[in-house]
Amino acid sequence: MESVFNDFKRAIEAGDGYGVAATISPVPPPSDPGRLYSFHRSTNSYSVQTDFRYAIVYNNDIQLNKMEGNSWVDVFVAYWKAIGELLLAEEVTNQGKSSQAPWGRVYEAWKEMATVLLRGYTGLIFPAWTVPCLYVAGKYLRVFAIKADEQAAQSNGKVTFNAGFQDDIVSSMGKNETLEDAARQINRIFAACISDRAPLEESRKWALYYITNLLFKTYFKASHPGNLSKNVLRSLQASQADIPPLEAFPKAHQVTFKYYAGVVAFLEEDYARAEEHLTEAYRLCHKEAQKNRELILTYLIPCHLLTTHTLPTQALLAPYPRLQRHFTPLATCIKRGDLAGFDAALHAGEAEFVKRRIYLTLERGRDIALRNLLRRVFIAGGFEPAKEGEERKVRRTRVPIAEFAAAIRLGSGGVGMDMDEVECMVANCIYKNLMKGYIARERGIVVLSKGGQAFPGTGV
Amino acid sequence: MYATTVPWRQSAEIAVMHPSPAFTTVPARRKFAPPEPSPAPSQPKAPTKKVDWPQAVREYVQRSFAPDAAVAGIDREEIEKVLKKVITEAAERDALVSTNWEAMPLPQQIIHTERARMAMPVAAATEPWRRDTTPDRHVALAGYSNGDSSKKRKSADTVMSDADDDSIPPWRKANPRNVFEDRITYANQGQADRVEKRQKRKLDDLAKGTSKYQENLEKRKQRFENGKPGNRSPQSLHHSQDGSPFDVNEGPIIGTCQDLEKRYFRLTSAPKPETVRPLHILEQTLDLLKKKWKKESNYTYICDQFKSLRQDLTVQHIKNEFTVNAYEIHARIALEKGDLGEYNQCQTQLRALYSQKLGGHPAEFLAYRILYFIYTCNRTDMNDILADLTPTDKQQPAVKHALDVRSALALGNYHRFFRLYLETPNMGAYLMDMFIARERVAALANICKAYKPDVKIRFLTEELGFESDQDCVQFLCDHGAQGLLEDRTDSVVFQTGKAGLLFENAKNAAFRKVDIKGQI
Numbered sequence: 001m002e003s004v005f006n007d008f009k010r011a012i013e014a015g016d017g018y019g020v021a022a023t024i025s026p027v028p029p030p031s032d033p034g035r036l037y038s039f040h041r042s043t044n045s046y047s048v049q050t051d052f053r054y055a056i057v058y059n060n061d062i063q064l065n066k067m068e069g070n071s072w073v074d075v076f077v078a079y080w081k082a083i084g085e086l087l088l089a090e091e092v093t094n095q096g097k098s099s100q101a102p103w104g105r106v107y108e109a110w111k112e113m114a115t116v117l118l119r120g121y122t123g124l125i126f127p128a129w130t131v132p133c134l135y136v137a138g139k140y141l142r143v144f145a146i147k148a149d150e151q152a153a154q155s156n157g158k159v160t161f162n163a164g165f166q167d168d169i170v171s172s173m174g175k176n177e178t179l180e181d182a183a184r185q186i187n188r189i190f191a192a193c194i195s196d197r198a199p200l201e202e203s204r205k206w207a208l209y210y211i212t213n214l215l216f217k218t219y220f221k222a223s224h225p226g227n228l229s230k231n232v233l234r235s236l237q238a239s240q241a242d243i244p245p246l247e248a249f250p251k252a253h254q255v256t257f258k259y260y261a262g263v264v265a266f267l268e269e270d271y272a273r274a275e276e277h278l279t280e281a282y283r284l285c286h287k288e289a290q291k292n293r294e295l296i297l298t299y300l301i302p303c304h305l306l307t308t309h310t311l312p313t314q315a316l317l318a319p320y321p322r323l324q325r326h327f328t329p330l331a332t333c334i335k336r337g338d339l340a341g342f343d344a345a346l347h348a349g350e351a352e353f354v355k356r357r358i359y360l361t362l363e364r365g366r367d368i369a370l371r372n373l374l375r376r377v378f379i380a381g382g383f384e385p386a387k388e389g390e391e392r393k394v395r396r397t398r399v400p401i402a403e404f405a406a407a408i409r410l411g412s413g414g415v416g417m418d419m420d421e422v423e424c425m426v427a428n429c430i431y432k433n434l435m436k437g438y439i440a441r442e443r444g445i446v447v448l449s450k451g452g453q454a455f456p457g458t459g460v
Numbered sequence: 461m462y463a464t465t466v467p468w469r470q471s472a473e474i475a476v477m478h479p480s481p482a483f484t485t486v487p488a489r490r491k492f493a494p495p496e497p498s499p500a501p502s503q504p505k506a507p508t509k510k511v512d513w514p515q516a517v518r519e520y521v522q523r524s525f526a527p528d529a530a531v532a533g534i535d536r537e538e539i540e541k542v543l544k545k546v547i548t549e550a551a552e553r554d555a556l557v558s559t560n561w562e563a564m565p566l567p568q569q570i571i572h573t574e575r576a577r578m579a580m581p582v583a584a585a586t587e588p589w590r591r592d593t594t595p596d597r598h599v600a601l602a603g604y605s606n607g608d609s610s611k612k613r614k615s616a617d618t619v620m621s622d623a624d625d626d627s628i629p630p631w632r633k634a635n636p637r638n639v640f641e642d643r644i645t646y647a648n649q650g651q652a653d654r655v656e657k658r659q660k661r662k663l664d665d666l667a668k669g670t671s672k673y674q675e676n677l678e679k680r681k682q683r684f685e686n687g688k689p690g691n692r693s694p695q696s697l698h699h700s701q702d703g704s705p706f707d708v709n710e711g712p713i714i715g716t717c718q719d720l721e722k723r724y725f726r727l728t729s730a731p732k733p734e735t736v737r738p739l740h741i742l743e744q745t746l747d748l749l750k751k752k753w754k755k756e757s758n759y760t761y762i763c764d765q766f767k768s769l770r771q772d773l774t775v776q777h778i779k780n781e782f783t784v785n786a787y788e789i790h791a792r793i794a795l796e797k798g799d800l801g802e803y804n805q806c807q808t809q810l811r812a813l814y815s816q817k818l819g820g821h822p823a824e825f826l827a828y829r830i831l832y833f834i835y836t837c838n839r840t841d842m843n844d845i846l847a848d849l850t851p852t853d854k855q856q857p858a859v860k861h862a863l864d865v866r867s868a869l870a871l872g873n874y875h876r877f878f879r880l881y882l883e884t885p886n887m888g889a890y891l892m893d894m895f896i897a898r899e900r901v902a903a904l905a906n907i908c909k910a911y912k913p914d915v916k917i918r919f920l921t922e923e924l925g926f927e928s929d930q931d932c933v934q935f936l937c938d939h940g941a942q943g944l945l946e947d948r949t950d951s952v953v954f955q956t957g958k959a960g961l962l963f964e965n966a967k968n969a970a971f972r973k974v975d976i977k978g979q980i
Contacts (some may be wrong), residue, residue, distance in 0.1 A: 223844060267839070267840065269839070350846075354843060354846045354847045355847060357840075357843050359843065359846060360839055360842065360843060360870065363867070363870050363871070364870070366871060367871070367872075420875055420919075420922075420923060421873070421875040421876065423875075424872075424873055424874060424875035424876075424923070425873070426910065427906050427907060427909075427910035427911065428871070428872040428873070428906065428910075430909060430910040431872070431905070431906040431909045431910055432872075438910060438911060438912035438957075439910050439911045439912070440911075440912065440913075441911055441915055441916075441919065447912075
């Protein structure tokens with residue numbers, strides 16, 4: 001108990017928000033691994049209130065007004081209870097009975113702590129510089145909720161059935177009910193921050209991006225990233241004028257925010273905006289944060305493939321073996337116009353791609369592979385017989401469908417397509433502006449654009 | 461938001477969390493573990509004071525609260541109540557010493573059995589401990605069914621899965637199958653899987669129906685062989701006989717209604733047993749509904765009837781193959797009539813029921829689900845569904861077909877898409893009908909840009925899966941392309957080169973918004 005309150009005192013005196021936050025962390029500092037345990041042992045549920053009051057309010061060393069002191073007492077009492085539940089859950093887990101560990105109770109106790117803490121802010125009792133406490137509260141709401149859901153899934157199965165007089169038998173099939181509750185709690189914190197009317201110097205608005213990022217993280221884990229994340233972005237947008245510019249926030253907050261904003265746009269298929277955000281995130285990201293850079297590239301590469309039809313270089317992928325493993329085969333096949341190879345590579349990485357939600361985007365890379373294949377036909381077609389008086393050689397722009405069909409058969413590893421389907425593929429390329437020209441069906445030929453624009457952006 | 465917090469925990473939670481003085485004495489005793497890692501189980505208070513309890517009674521009380529006797533879903537309060545009742549009654553009968561306390565079931569077992577019996581209308585479970593009990597104990601035990609001992613009961617789950625074996629906690633059971641399945645007698649099993657389908661799909665289904673029929677006969681035989689004789693004593697239940705008004709919190713209702721048909725009303729309070737049909741009646745109801753649907757095809761009537769059927773199943777907590785069957789049939793009928801809202805509700809329910817492995821046709825409905833997400837253009841859900849697919853799922857012909865449809869559309873391969881449309885298994889074509897027009901417009905936008913100067917109508921008819929050239933021309937005219945048709949000597953051609961943005965705009969309009977009714 002003493003070490004906790006000594007730290008608390010020191011942090012309060014120094015005005016160190018992260019220091020205060022560290023005293024309500026559910027993870028002991030590395031220098032003192034037994035701290036939570038001894039903290040919890042230092043008092044009991046009967047005298048915890050009094051003990052803490054003595055340590056905070058009646059302690060002449062800590063200069064807090066009475067109201068603030070009392071609020072901190074409430075926070076620490078709730079924290080003490082949560083720690084009790086946490087230690088118990090960890091103990092059960094350590095005994096190898098992880099399926100029985102009461103993480104649900106840990107979550108509820110932590111939620112109570114978060115509520116008491118938040119009340120201190122909404123009641124204008126805690127100063128804004130202590131907002132890192134909210135970070136800790138929110139962060140572990142999510143962590144404990146995930147554990148509680150895992151535990152619930154292990155013991156109850158996923159389905160809840162109705163016991164009341166509803167019409168249908170199943171009431172819910174949520175895998176993540178606790179996590180969704182956590183998202184609501186974090187949203188409350190978000191609301192408390194965004195609605196703060198205090199002048200900027202002492203505003204909780206400085207917590208906004210951290211909390212927003214936490215919300216994104218929670219929504220993504222709860223597997224409905226789209227709509228809810230958009231709502232958050234929208235409310236940030238709406239009060240843009242009152243919020244300090246993003247650049248004024250810590251870099252870590254900026255990078256994470258840009259990353260999630262990019263991924264949200266990516267999932268909405270707004271690849272241009274996604275690329276903008278992700279590029280920014282990549283630029284700001286610390287160069288040694290390999291894992292984060294890898295995450296950013298996971299979305300930035302497919303984005304880039306679709307917007308500019310360019311493939312990642314080996315130099316870019318080299319530091320990330322996972323990306324290399326998944327993207328290199330795809331890139332090679334796209335370059336070569338190897339349709340069968342592309343399908344195989346996509347299939348091989350399917351589990352990973354689906355998990356990252358990039359499968360449906362990468363699938364479109366097949367268009368580029370096809371374009372490259374058709375382009376080779378065009379180049380292999382050579383030039384028109386030179387006409388008199390013309391210096392420049394002109395490529396043969398009338399290509400029989402049968403030649404494309406042969407190429408597709410080669411590209412698909414010998415599996416043929418009927419002519420109508422080949423036409424359909426060519427039509428797609430034309431429709432998507434990957435190829436300029438038209439199909440003259442009656443004559444069985446494709447008439448391509450003259451003047452070096454048949455395959456826009458590729459030099460021919 | 462508290463749905464995951466099981467009720468017995470919640471109460472303790474509240475006590476723990478609120479530091480108000482009123483609670484301070486309670487949590488100290490009620491909390492199971494903290495602050496000490498391994499707390500000694502606190503001794504329960506004996507129900508009445510100043511009596512010198514016999515050692516056997518004390519031991520019985522101790523056993524009741526022993527940590528290893530704890531059963532999930534039963535909290536301490538309930539145990540205390542039942543314990544008190546058991547001992548008080550023994551005391552009143554002056555049987556404190558004469559009762560064989562060793563053989564007396566623990567309170568949690570009593571609660572358990574009581575719940576199990578409430579959950580199961582037809583057969584009263586004969587538990588091993590009942591065999592050597594005296595008749596008057598039966599009376600004493602039966603008395604609990606009307607007591608408030610099980611007021612807390614919220615989830616049907618615990619009841620269903622715990623009923624057979626107290627010693628195995630629910631989370632240890634590998635497969636949360638409905639343990640009552642083997643107690644249910646299907647009056648007419650063969651009907652269970654035959655479903656009326658419409659004209660063109662009839663032949664397919666007949667073939668499938670017979671094999672299904674065989675399969676079910678097999679299953680049924682197995683059920684009879686494995687069924688424990690002890691589970692089959694058809695005793696009517698104490699608490700449903702006295703006709704006392706049903707309390708929602710008390711557990712599933714046991715219906716007594718004998719009418720086959722019933723209008724649907726949304727419940728605003730607990731239903732009366734006499735308005736609810738028990739399972740064997742519902743089975744006949746389903747039969748009747750199937751016949752009526754075949755004969756009259758009155759969808760308003762059928763939908764209403766199915767909703768009341770579903771409601772009756774729900775209030776009685778019936779989750780078995782019959783439930784799956786009823787939902788499947790309703791889903792198919794809704795699909796056929798294009799009632800996507802109702803279909804979707806059934807689909808959601810079915811997904812959960814399939815996860816319980818209660819039988820039915822998971823592959824067929826998984827395929828519908830994929831097609832449905834194609835229709836709604838829901839990329840997030842489509843991604844989730846792809847993530848959840850197992851290799852076995854992908855082998856199923858219907859699922860494979862749906863996945864091929866998805867990939868064809870994703871790649872803009874309308875040629876393949878319309879081939880797949882023509883060979884859709886089961887009732888998937890009803891779903892595909894929902895977006896076939898949209899995809900035709902999209903394909904036409906494509907064709908208009910790529911083909912010049914014109915294409916034959918015959919080509920469009922074949923590529924876009926129209927039934928005839930007339931249908932194709934009609935479709936073009938409906939989209940304002942009548943001016944672009946040209947009669948030639950041998951055929952009619954469509955002047956794609958002059959169509960411009962006509963179909964491009966139509967396509968954008970068609971994809972703009974999809975109405976998703978009742979989707980979860």
